[in-house]
Amino acid sequence: MKITIIAGARPNFMKIAPIIEAIATASEQGAEINYRLVHTGQHYDKKMSQDFFEQLGIPEPHANLEAGGGTQAEQTANIMVRFEQELLANPADLVLVVGDVTSTMACSIVAKKLNTKVAHVEAGIRSGDMTMPEEINRIVTDSITDYFFTTSEVANNNLRNSGINEDRIFFVGNTMIDTLLKQMPNFKQPEIWKRASLEQGQYFVLTLHRPANVDQDQQLKVLLQEIVNLSQGLPIVFPVHPRTATMLSKIGVEAPNLHLIEPLSYLEFNYLVQKAKAVVTDSGGITEETTVMGIPCLTLRESTERPETCTIGTNELLGTDPNALQPAMEKLFSGNWKKGQIPELWDGKTSQRLIKHLLNLIEPELVA
DSSP states (O other), X not given: OEEEEEEOSHHHHXXXXXXXXXXXXXXXXXXXXXXXXXXXXXXXXXXXXXXXXXXXXXXXXXXXXXXXXXXXXHXXXXXXXXXXXXXXXXXXXXXXXXXXXXXXXXXXXXXXXXXXXXXXXXXXXXXXXXXXXXXXXXXXXXXXXXXXXXXXXXXXXXXXXXXXXXXXXXXXXXXXHHHHHHHGGGOOOOTHHHHTTOOTTSOEEEEOOOHXXXXXXXXXXXXXXXXXXXXXTOOEEEEOOHHHHHHHHHHOOOOTTEEEEOOOOHHHHHHHHHHOSEEEEOOSHHHHHHXXXXXOEEEOSSOOSOTHHHHTSSEEEOOSOGGGHHHXXXXXXXXXXXXXXXXXXXXXXXXXXXXXXXXXXHHHHHHO
């Protein structure tokens, strides 16, 4: 079985690393399976890409499409044109895509038009927010996918409700948590730890990049001021996403306890998360990691595609109104934040289950 694995952007890398490892293990045990890793180049900044490959032990990609940036349409078109050439030159039995970035959707479309089967890892998640490019990517990808590998029963139900047959849905767990659990012993203290005199449980980690929070200068300014005002003077470490840096330079919010830093590597960032008092974010993936690490998470979004982090885990969805921060911070400082539990099958063995299913699915078809 020949599998082409797609990696496009930072959120993908944590998800493909354990899948590649599981393929290598299966091959060593006699399974006829190999892979070709294609990096689309959607994220081309070293901190956003190359560091992850090095730290997570991901082999060098067999191909880098170097699709680069541009608008949503330009990036999608570049990836599709270049991946079509790649797949024609190197045919596969299956194209495996992960997550919900532009590369996920673009490569799925190319594969299906070349009559190649598609497996979607992290299928079925939905936020219900059609203003998010990621939501469109999810819906389009799942509308043409052959095999759906899911992280939760919520995702399973989303797929069932859209008419997907049960025999194409495989509840395997969360590959990103495979990586998290494996890498925990390797977390690395970042330079900001000593520079800001951080202490365990006595600082916040902040990440913001969603358009609803960072594209309007007044919204971003009020959010930051409110977070600073409610932090009781504890340090706030804010690794600044490139998207956010441009707007921050315009609004000029400063505070003695607000530390704006460059994006961190995976091992450094999660070192901070694991030891933080809480995380304030508008990310999706970070809410999964905080849930597994038992760290309170305050999410500044109106909806989430990962509701299990709220119903089971340590996450609370606050919305984008800065006024929602005060009661949440009061609950946090009073010691009344929920403890949370780890969702089913988020156990570090997801990738093994996933590859076992793929072998059972594809091998009989190849023989036939």
